[in-house]
Amino acid sequence: MLIEKATLEFPQKYGKPVKRKEKTPMGEVESEVNPLLEDVKRWGKWVLEEARKEIGRFYPTDPEGSIPVGYIWARTVKCHNPACGAEIPLMRQTWLAKKENKKVALKIIPLRNEIEFDIVEGTAIDFDPGEGTVTRARVICPCCGSGLTDKEVRRQFQEGRAGQRMVAVVLHHPDRQGKTYRLATEKDMELFRETERYLGQKREELWDKWGFDPVPDEIILTPEGKEYKNGGVLYNFTPVVLYGMTKWGDLFNPRQKLALITFADKVRQARELMLAEGAEEGYARVVVTYLAVIFDRLADKNANLVVYNVVGEKIEHVFGRQALPMVWDYVEVNPFTDVGWPNMQDWVVRIIEHCSHTNSLFATVTQASTTALPYPNNYFDAVITDPPYYDNVPYSYLSDFFYVWLKRTVGDLYPELFATPLTPKTEEIIDSLSLLRGMEKQKAAQVAEIRVKDKSFFEEKITKAFSEITRVLKPNGIAVIVFAHKTTVAWEAIINALLNSGLYLTASWPLHTEMQARLRAKESAALASSIYMVCRKRTTRETAYYNEVKPLVEEKIRQKLDQFWNEGIGGSDFFVAAIGPALEVFGRYEKVETYAGEEVSAQDLLEFVRKTVSEYALARILKNGNLGGIDTTARFYLLWRWTYNGARVHFDEARKLSSACGVELEHYWNGGLVKKDKEYISVLGPKERDRKFLEKEKFNSIVDVLHACLLLWEKNQRKKITEILQSSGNLHNNAFWQLAQAVSDVLPEGDKEKQMIQGFLYGRDSYQKAANGTGQQSLF
Numbered sequence: 001m002l003i004e005k006a007t008l009e010f011p012q013k014y015g016k017p018v019k020r021k022e023k024t025p026m027g028e029v030e031s032e033v034n035p036l037l038e039d040v041k042r043w044g045k046w047v048l049e050e051a052r053k054e055i056g057r058f059y060p061t062d063p064e065g066s067i068p069v070g071y072i073w074a075r076t077v078k079c080h081n082p083a084c085g086a087e088i089p090l091m092r093q094t095w096l097a098k099k100e101n102k103k104v105a106l107k108i109i110p111l112r113n114e115i116e117f118d119i120v121e122g123t124a125i126d127f128d129p130g131e132g133t134v135t136r137a138r139v140i141c142p143c144c145g146s147g148l149t150d151k152e153v154r155r156q157f158q159e160g161r162a163g164q165r166m167v168a169v170v171l172h173h174p175d176r177q178g179k180t181y182r183l184a185t186e187k188d189m190e191l192f193r194e195t196e197r198y199l200g201q202k203r204e205e206l207w208d209k210w211g212f213d214p215v216p217d218e219i220i221l222t223p224e225g226k227e228y229k230n231g232g233v234l235y236n237f238t239p240v241v242l243y244g245m246t247k248w249g250d251l252f253n254p255r256q257k258l259a260l261i262t263f264a265d266k267v268r269q270a271r272e273l274m275l276a277e278g279a280e281e282g283y284a285r286v287v288v289t290y291l292a293v294i295f296d297r298l299a300d301k302n303a304n305l306v307v308y309n310v311v312g313e314k315i316e317h318v319f320g321r322q323a324l325p326m327v328w329d330y331v332e333v334n335p336f337t338d339v340g341w342p343n344m345q346d347w348v349v350r351i352i353e354h355c356s357h358t359n360s361l362f363a364t365v366t367q368a369s370t371t372a373l374p375y376p377n378n379y380f381d382a383v384i385t386d387p388p389y390y391d392n393v394p395y396s397y398l399s400d401f402f403y404v405w406l407k408r409t410v411g412d413l414y415p416e417l418f419a420t421p422l423t424p425k426t427e428e429i430i431d432s433l434s435l436l437r438g439m440e441k442q443k444a445a446q447v448a449e450i451r452v453k454d455k456s457f458f459e460e461k462i463t464k465a466f467s468e469i470t471r472v473l474k475p476n477g478i479a480v481i482v483f484a485h486k487t488t489v490a491w492e493a494i495i496n497a498l499l500n501s502g503l504y505l506t507a508s509w510p511l512h513t514e515m516q517a518r519l520r521a522k523e524s525a526a527l528a529s530s531i532y533m534v535c536r537k538r539t540t541r542e543t544a545y546y547n548e549v550k551p552l553v554e555e556k557i558r559q560k561l562d563q564f565w566n567e568g569i570g571g572s573d574f575f576v577a578a579i580g581p582a583l584e585v586f587g588r589y590e591k592v593e594t595y596a597g598e599e600v601s602a603q604d605l606l607e608f609v610r611k612t613v614s615e616y617a618l619a620r621i622l623k624n625g626n627l628g629g630i631d632t633t634a635r636f637y638l639l640w641r642w643t644y645n646g647a648r649v650h651f652d653e654a655r656k657l658s659s660a661c662g663v664e665l666e667h668y669w670n671g672g673l674v675k676k677d678k679e680y681i682s683v684l685g686p687k688e689r690d691r692k693f694l695e696k697e698k699f700n701s702i703v704d705v706l707h708a709c710l711l712l713w714e715k716n717q718r719k720k721i722t723e724i725l726q727s728s729g730n731l732h733n734n735a736f737w738q739l740a741q742a743v744s745d746v747l748p749e750g751d752k753e754k755q756m757i758q759g760f761l762y763g764r765d766s767y768q769k770a771a772n773g774t775g776q777q778s779l780f
Contacts, residue, residue, distance in 0.1 A: 001367045002406070002418060006293060007355050008363035010286050015356030037352050040290045043274070044345040047266040047291060052336050055262050058195045058255060059334045066171040066180065070190070070315050070337055071332040072096075073253070073307060076163040077139060077156045079113075079149060084144040086113045089165050090153075091132040094170065094309040096181050098129075104181055105129035106168060110143040117167055119181055133326050157243035158230055164253070166192065170308070170315075170331070179313050192255060201256040206261055214261040216248035216404035218421055220324075221397060223436055223450045233450060237323035237394050237438040240305070243704025248404045251303045251324070258337050260299055260405070265408045267291045285413050290348055292409040296402045297344035311566065315339050318401065322393045339421045346676045357386060367417070369427060371425035371467040375472045383469045386482040390490035391431040396423040428453075429461040431490075459493040464500035470537055477537070479503060484530040485570045486655050487604045491579055495602035503535040504587040510569055529573040531580050544589040546600045553605075554612055556581045561616050571643050575613045582609045607656065614639055614660040621742050629735025633701035636661040637673070638739060642746040644686075654681035673703065685753045686710040699728055702736045706743070710756045713763070721760075722767045731771055737764065 015036040021028050060066050074089035078581055089108075097104040105125050109116040111348045120126075133139055137150035156162045166184035173180070206214040219227040220241055222234050228241035245251060252260065270291060274284040299315045307316050308331040317332050318324070335341050338481060347380070368374050370385075388395060400422045411418040433454040469479050498505070510529040560581040561574075569577055582605060586592060592600040618635055620626060621642055627635075636658050643657065651665075665681065668674040672690040675682045682688075686707035699705050705728045712721045722731070730736040740757055747754035 001412075002289060002293070002414070004365045006289060006362070006374055007351065009365050010289070010362075011352050011355035012359055012362035014283060015352060016360075020536065025127050032352065034356055036286070037349060039287050039355065040347060040352060041345070043270045043287055044244045044292060044294060044341075044349075046273075046347075047263060047270055047513060048268070048341050050266045051259075052339075055195075055198075055258060056336060058191060058198075059257070059336055060191070062171065062182075064173075064586055065175070065493065066173045068169050068334050069337050070170040070308065070334060071166055071184070072168040072170065073164050073332060074167050074303070074329040074545065075157075077153055077276075077728060078161060079144060079146055080148060080152060081139040081141065081144050081146040084113050084141060084146060086110075086115055086141055086143040087163065087165070088133055088139055088141050088143075088148075089115060089167060090134040090139065091167075092134060093132045093310075093330050094129040094368050095142050096170075096308075097179070097313050098310045099313070102178075107304065108133070108142050113143055115142055117183055119168070119183060132328075134146075137326070143248075149208050154242050155392050160244065162243075167329075171314075172337070195258055195545050196254040198621070199254050199261075200259060204260060206265060210408070213249075214264065215252075215257050215406060216408070216577075218248050218400070218404050219681035220246055220248060220400070220424065221425075224431070226449060231438075233436060233438040235394065235397065235432075237398070237435060239437075240324045240326050240460050245325055248401065251305055251318075251401075252299075252305050253332060256302050256304065256332055259302060260295075261408075263335065263341065264405070265293055266313040267295055271413075285410075288413065289410055290352065292406055293343045294341065294348050295409055296405055297347065298335060298341055299402070299405050301337060303338070304330045304332070306333070320397070322398060322547070324401075325400070370429070371427070371461060371468060373472055375469045378470055378474045379472045379479050381474055383473055383477070383479070384482075385465075385469065387462060387465065387494075389483065390485050390487070390493065391434045392490075394430060394432065394435060395423045396428045399423050406690050406748075426451075427461070428757070429458060429465065429649060431455055431458045436474045436689060455493060456487060459496055461491060463497040463500050466503060470502040473537055475537060478506075479535040481533045481535060483533065484532050484576070486576065487650060488603070488610070488656055489652060491576075491606060492602040497604070498533075498535065498583070499587060499590075499602070501539045505533050505535055505580065505583040506537050507534040508532060508584065510573060510580070511566065529569065529577065531576060533583070538590065541590045542588070543591045543593060546592050546594050546604075549586060549589070549592055550608065553582050553608065556585050557609060558616060561613065565620055571645075575610060575643070578609050578613045607659075610656055611660045614657070617642065621746060622738055623742075626715075629733070630739055631699055631701050632662040633668075633673070634703045634739050637661040637683060637701075637703045638742055638746070641743055643680065644683075645747065645751075646685065648677070648680040651676070651679050651681050673701075686756065687714075687752065701727075702733070704729060705730050705736065706740055706757075710753070710760055713760045714756060717767065718763065719770070722770045723764075725767055726771055731768060737761070 015034050017032040018035055019030055019645055021030050023029075047644060051634050055265050059068060064591070076087045076089050079086045079088055090685070091106075091108075094106040094108065095104075096106060103125055104119065104121045105127075106129070107118045107120050107125075107127060132488050133142060134153075137153050139148040139153055141147070148775050153162075166188055169182050169184055169188065171180045171182065172178075173739075203214055220238055222228050222241070223231060223236075224233060226265075228234055228246045232240050246470060249257065267288060271284050271288040274287060275281065300319060301315065303318050305318045305327045307320070307327055307329075308314075309316050333340050366374065366515050372385075401416070403423050407418045431453055436450075436452075437559060464533055466481075473479055481494075481498075483491075485491060485494075509532045512529050564574060564577050581602075586605055594600065602684055618639060622630070630638075639657065639661060649657075665674060672693045673684060675684055675688075691697075691711075693704055694708055694711070699708070705724065708724055709721050712718075712724070725731040725736075740761055744754050744757040744761065747757075
């Protein structure tokens with residue numbers, strides 16, 4: 001709610017230009033200023049300078065003038081080899097800068113049972129900095145080569161035996177461009193230990209002053225609503241609790257805690273000074289709210305889950321993805337530099353400036369349940385909503401990161417918003433069942449202590465919310481609903497909710513709303529687009545027959561698919577984008593039935609959409625080539641690479657894609673092409689497959705032939721390639737070469753499989769000439 005107030009209400013209400021007179025050397029000059037903007041700037045600078053006076057000494061400038069921008073830390077565990085016992089720094093890699101024209105790395109130097117570092121640059125890097133000491137919580141000791149399992153590593157953290165070590169400092173000199181690096185020194189660590197001592201003093205002082213712990217002592221909730229205990233159930237988006245980080249304050253090292261509680265103290269003091277200067281109480285609250293937003297951005301930047309981006313040489317932030325993953329080596333920011341408070345303030349100031357110009361009217365921001373809106377019937381001309389994305393984002397749980405700090409900066413100014421220890425979660429409309437870790441989903445659903453929300457909960461609540469939209473909407477009003485999810489399960493819930501709430505779709509558009517560089521997008525089949533659905537109240541109660549509606553749905557879909565294809569929409573987004581046009585036809589009717597009187601479900605509609613989209617996409621990918629010459633396995637493989645590339649996909653979604661191609665997934669688990677890992681499916685490339693498929697006398701699909709050829713190409717066994725192509729009947733099979741080219745086309749630049757295919761295709765003529773040279777006759 002504070003975000004809405006800070007963007008839709010406060011700038012429009014308090015940010016209108018006023019005339020002010022200023023004294024200058026040329027005399028008194030009258031100018032227009034934005035009072036809200038100026039006051040946020042003024043008090044933001046005051047907070048910064050007051051904090052600097054108190055704790056700036058803990059971030060000293062180097063003797064030659066370089067300013068520490070950040071401090072790189074590595075968590076440590078003890079080698080369990082009794083003859084070694086080294087403190088192992090946990091580092092996923094040791095790069096410091098990995099640019100085209102700049103290479104800097106930390107070199108690990110084992111010395112008996114101790115580990116030192118050196119910084120090397122350019123051609124002096126004679127090792128692979130991409131190899132660290134830890135992979136998926138499994139650790140190798142650089143001193144003795146002993147390994148620690150993930151369970152052993154977690155146990156050290158849970159028992160408080162793990163530590164941390166400052167390994168390097170990131171520097172910037174005011175008179176030079178770019179960043180430099182140096183090793184952390186004993187002086188750096190002594191200053192840090194002094195910080196720890198001052199933290200104890202400051203924390204006690206503020207505890208007495210505020211009446212509660214200034215460092216967040218609230219727990220990171222588990223599905224049982226308790227603090228995590230070893231062996232318990234947790235959410236898959238909070239794996240940090242497996243490492244003893246079970247309270248929100250655990251996500252910050254001592255100097256980060258000191259910095260944040262000091263800045264929080266100054267934010268609270270700023271309001272007192274504003275009032276003392278005669279500011280109106282409501283206005284002072286507005287300015288301090290922006291200071292609290294700046295503060296929360298700083299907390300997101302200055303936690304021990306922040307990684308250093310070695311390609312961009314920049315400090316990232318906690319929520320590069322919607323989760324709290326464990327980070328082995330992190331960077332601590334200097335809050336007084338341009339990447340700290342000043343940068344956070346600049347972002348907020350720009351938002352205020354932009355929003356101040358948007359409208360002369362300010363919004364009325366109200367907090368209420370979406371399932372019980374406090375408005376009369378037929379009240380709004382339009383309702384625009386971006387409802388929860390099913391199980392994609394655990395909003396309330398991750399919001400606690402910011403909530404616990406807002407309680408400490410402005411909680412007393414908004415008692416109605418901060419009445420609970422953590423954000424309310426009971427009525428949040430999400431599916432949390434799929435987010436559990438540590439227990440089978442079916443079993444978890446039967447445990448009373450575990451507060452499970454499944455698909456039926458989501459669908460019931462989202463239907464109530466959409467029904468409320470229908471109720472408050474004027475008869476000729478419109479509702480715009482924004483939704484994005486790659487699974488048909490989520491879309492089934494949304495479609496059912498729309499149909500059952502009295503809304504129907506009149507238009508839809510896929511719009512790119514997600515950053516391509518998001519961490520989550522890199523690691524999964526995440527969508528880049530959201531679907532904007534324009535809906536109106538249903539005024540008729542017509543029933544239609546599916547056989548009559550289906551051709552209209554297909555015509556509408558194909559019409560839109562031409563547009564989507566030409567606009568460059570592809571992959572997972574292509575299928576999702578087709579759901580809207582299908583609903584525009586299907587949703588005209590209150591009910592769609594078969595001739596036998598059975599109601600056609602949302603699931604039936606989505607299966608038809610996927611089949612239609614699959615056929616269309618294959619034809620376009622193959623440039624309208626001979627689809628009949630390509631077997632079903634090859635169609636599935638091509639469509640998977642185009643849709644998901646190498647991502648893991650939930651079994652149900654994978655099954656639906658394979659079914660659209662006429663493929664039964666279960667038949668491929670032991671064949672090396674498909675890998676099942678719990679509830680997830682991966683389709684393997686040539687280098688990932690078990691080599692046993694090469695021993696078959698007869699290949700099951702031209703995909704197997706292609707993979708075999710690629711592996712042989714990599715080994716430069718050209719004669720063997722020719723033999724396989726001949727024996728399998730694919731040497732002159734245009735469908736085979738068409739498939740190879742299509743797979744290459746859909747894979748991204750830099751992909752290893754793409755590079756292999758391109759090399760293989762380059763030799764096509766040579767394989768055919770070699771065959772002809774051995775006396776084999778060409779078929780053409």
